[in-house]
Amino acid sequence: MASASAVTSAADTRLHTPFGDFTLARYPARQPEPLQAWCSADNLLLQEAHERSGTYSSSLVVNDEHGALSTALQPRALWTDSALSARAVQDNLQRNGLAPVPRVWSTAQPDFPPDCVVLRIPKQLAYFEHQLQQLAAIMSPESVLLAAGMDKHLSPHTAALVERYIGPTQRHRGQRKARLFSATLVEGSKDAPAVPPASYFCETLGNELIALPNVFSRDRLDPGSRLMLQQLDKLDTAERVADLACGNGVLGLVAGHRGLTRNLLFCDESAMAIASARINAGETLPPFAGRVAFHHGDGLRDYAGAPNDLILCNPPFHLNHAVDDFAGRRLLTDSARALGSGGRLCVVANRHLDYRSTLHRHFERVKKLAQDSKFIVWLAQKC
16 A cells, blocks of 8 residues: 555555455545555455355454455454454444444453454554454464464464464465465464463653553553653643543553652553553552543544643554554544643654644644654643
């Protein structure tokens, strides 16, 4: 798929599959939206699933990004970490007049033995291993796994990992820069060990911070967050602080530890991020019991709790596999809508991203708090 910056026309929204034709849109989307809601990996999975469709009746779709797989296959369940992907799947099923597909979050395990698993290979290798280990525990003997991804995102160890957790793996011929793998569960695969959480020691908190397998920067403090943490003492206290796109929760946890606020909210579209932040808050901020909230969803758009006075944010600069700053800009815009008069947003961003212009469009006061060779910390305020 082409990057958003290279394409100005709207992408095709009609997906042609062996199961029929469907209208699909991305979520979130721009106007016009330059990226399709499916890719060649989805097409490979649907082609292979169709060839085998006479055999399987209880399928599980895993990591469906925008609904191409769920819409065409109507599986027994969708297993996903992403609130945005779950929303895209729901919208596209409704768009095509199809029944909802039950959703299982990544922090739980599907409660039925699928005879066929149709999986988009995720970006995080540890998350892929976690899913394979969980799948091996619920799949029946002779159950089939179909997994596919785009060549540029695949690890050279993909086939070996599938074989380790599931069984003998076939690496199919590539097509349109995508690759398909298939495997059948063999006896003994259920004994594979679980993938443990990663962690690193946070000096400010004096604690290890854990992160489940699909959390950003799970085994180290990323340099953008490190630069922002150095600026927290420059901020005035606030009654309520939100850590938006919280990951393992380090920004909000340090803010609470330093007395910046008495009430914390952790928001992320990743179920594993919210689970990780919840664990870390319980370990590092026990005095905040009853004054910490967690929200798994589309940023602050569907948050119905008390308004926040200060938002801390280290936004993503990608959409799933695609490098794209649309997600980050959208969080900045949503933050402005969520904040009332006097509300502040403190955000860290890569220097090459022109967030200054976005901030000036939505906030009356914008100033640079700090910068280094790679990142800038901005403070924006509503009047």
